[in-house]
Each structure stands twice: as C-alpha cells, then as structure tokens.
Amino acid sequence: MRTDVDGTADWTTPGAFEVVSGLFRIPLPLLGDALRAVNVYAFLDGAGGDGVGLIDSGWAIPSAHRQLRESLAAIDRRIEDIQRILVTHVHRDHYTEAVQLRREFGSRVGLGQGERTSLEIAMSPREVPWEAQLSKLRSQGAAVLADEIAVHLRTETMTGDEWEEPDDWLAPGETELSGRRLRAIATPGHTQGHLVFHDADRALLFAGDHVLPGITPSIGFESAPSINPLGDFLTSLATVRAIPDARLLPAHGAVTDSVHARVDELAAHHDVRLAATELAVRAGASTAFEVAVLLRWTRRERDFDELDRFNQMLAINETSAHLLLLASRGQITSTVLDDVRHFG
Numbered sequence: 001m002r003t004d005v006d007g008t009a010d011w012t013t014p015g016a017f018e019v020v021s022g023l024f025r026i027p028l029p030l031l032g033d034a035l036r037a038v039n040v041y042a043f044l045d046g047a048g049g050d051g052v053g054l055i056d057s058g059w060a061i062p063s064a065h066r067q068l069r070e071s072l073a074a075i076d077r078r079i080e081d082i083q084r085i086l087v088t089h090v091h092r093d094h095y096t097e098a099v100q101l102r103r104e105f106g107s108r109v110g111l112g113q114g115e116r117t118s119l120e121i122a123m124s125p126r127e128v129p130w131e132a133q134l135s136k137l138r139s140q141g142a143a144v145l146a147d148e149i150a151v152h153l154r155t156e157t158m159t160g161d162e163w164e165e166p167d168d169w170l171a172p173g174e175t176e177l178s179g180r181r182l183r184a185i186a187t188p189g190h191t192q193g194h195l196v197f198h199d200a201d202r203a204l205l206f207a208g209d210h211v212l213p214g215i216t217p218s219i220g221f222e223s224a225p226s227i228n229p230l231g232d233f234l235t236s237l238a239t240v241r242a243i244p245d246a247r248l249l250p251a252h253g254a255v256t257d258s259v260h261a262r263v264d265e266l267a268a269h270h271d272v273r274l275a276a277t278e279l280a281v282r283a284g285a286s287t288a289f290e291v292a293v294l295l296r297w298t299r300r301e302r303d304f305d306e307l308d309r310f311n312q313m314l315a316i317n318e319t320s321a322h323l324l325l326l327a328s329r330g331q332i333t334s335t336v337l338d339d340v341r342h343f344g
C-alpha cells in the first residue's frame, strides 16, 4: 500500500520529484541528524508564471541551500523565484532556511501563530542554548544527563542569528500558495503551533512532522511546551482523521497513499506505550527518567543505555508526555518534590 512516487528505494535521493502536476517533493540534507533529510514541497505557479511557493524550507546550511537551487533548476525554476513559504513548525530543519531565503531574495514567510513563544526564546541571544529543555530534563529526574549535555553544548555556536520572526503569523483556516487553495489546520503536539496544510481539491495533506511514515513524531520537544503535549497530539491525530482521507506528504519519509492508515498506526502505538508506561510506574519507577530506562526504544527495541545523549533526552521527553497524559486521565498521580516530578 505504501507508494514511493519517485520509483526510487530511498526517499532522500536528491532531486525534484513530481507528486502531482505542478507540485514537486524536494528532499534536502540535514546535519548529523537521524532523520536523514527533510522534504520541502515546491508549488509551481498555477497561472503559468515563474513564481514558486514552498511548504517548509529546510535547515539553513550551505549544502541544503545548494541542493534546493540545483533541484529547482532541474524543473526550470530559480531559487530567486521563491515568493512565499508556508512553514509547518518552528524546528530549525523546517524554518531557518525560510529566514535565509527571505534575507537573500525577499520571499514572504508564514509560520503558525502558536509558535510565537518558542520562536521568541530561540531568537533571544542571551538565552543559554536549550536552557528550557535542560531544566525540564532536570525536573524529569535526569540531572546528570542534563549536565553532560550542557557541557557538550558549550562547544556549539548557538547565537540565535538564524532566527527571525515570520512576515505572517498564520491562523488556522483558508490560505493560498501559488494560486492553490489550502486550508491550514492547527495540529498541536509535535510543537504547540504546528500546522498541516490540506489541499482538498487534490486530496493531499502536507503533514509536516505531525504524521510521519515509518517513525513516530517526537512530542513537545520545544522551548515552551504545553502542559499535556501528548494529549494535544492525540487530539490533533483525531482532527486529521476526521477530514477526508488524503495522500500523506510528510516532511521526513516517502509520500504514502493514506493519512488515515498512518494515523491509526500512530494512535495504536501510543496506546501500547501508555500501557507500558503505566506498568513501569506500577513497578516502582517514579520519574520520567526512571520510567524511560525501563522501556524499550526505537523500532529495534533498544535499551535506553544504547541511545546517544540527544536521543536519551528525546526518550525522557517522550516518556514524560506519556506520564503527563496518564496523570491527566487520573490513571496515575503526579507530585513535584524538590523541583522533580514524581509519578505513582
């Protein structure tokens, strides 16, 4: 049932791949990231002009910039022709190249209004890198890991320079790209301000990181997370399950035939994880860190100790989201003791 429209085995292969007439998937490289690549989707002008519209932009790194230029050239368009960019969420692999394109070519950038707080934190030059994520990690019972990551981060340059506000803070509802009608749908969970874009005329859903094939989107990994990110995410899954089924155009992975089929798999995955998480609490694990250590990770069922530090942080964050949802449902209790959240 899964279709790689490109006819190639690997969705990360560089190029411009036509999804439907006048719409192309362009994978762009990332830096040292397990996600391997990010898809941006290029809309040619419906009226036959040279203009190009993008959904998501990629990460502002030279290799991605070059590959975007070359991929557009393959379909007789120039990077200078990008007029408008709609971005699904504030993560740097989706948003920062849009800022770069605007600086160089004056492209108009739109981002969901719910990303405002996280973007403000990212733009703030005085902010210690990942301060919010690391203090959250401490509250999840993983102070040692937070200290290790903090030491590692000091060697990275994080100036805040790659961030700027968008031209348009997008609200849910009708919007337009290269003459095509789209509907922006609020899908908080992966981030609070995440949007997907529905092309009802052609039964396509530009899903960003809300619905991904092959992997489960991380939940609430952002500077200003919601109090119940998994609850938000599951509600957002139900939101896209309630619109007519469409082809899934994800930000990471190949295009597949059915949003509904993948949403059902993701919901089932979280049911299994919720049950395992509750069991770990019943077995005596108290913090998100302690629960995460008891669970298995990735499709390969790895031990927590086999993950690198960054993925351990994501794993604890993920576990915390499951615990907070269980607590909100009254299935477990939640108390804060010395700034660390305990469940029981």
Ligand SMILES: [Zn+2]
Pocket (backbone or CB within 6 Å): 038, 091, 093, 094, 209, 251, 252
């Ligand atoms: Zn992403």
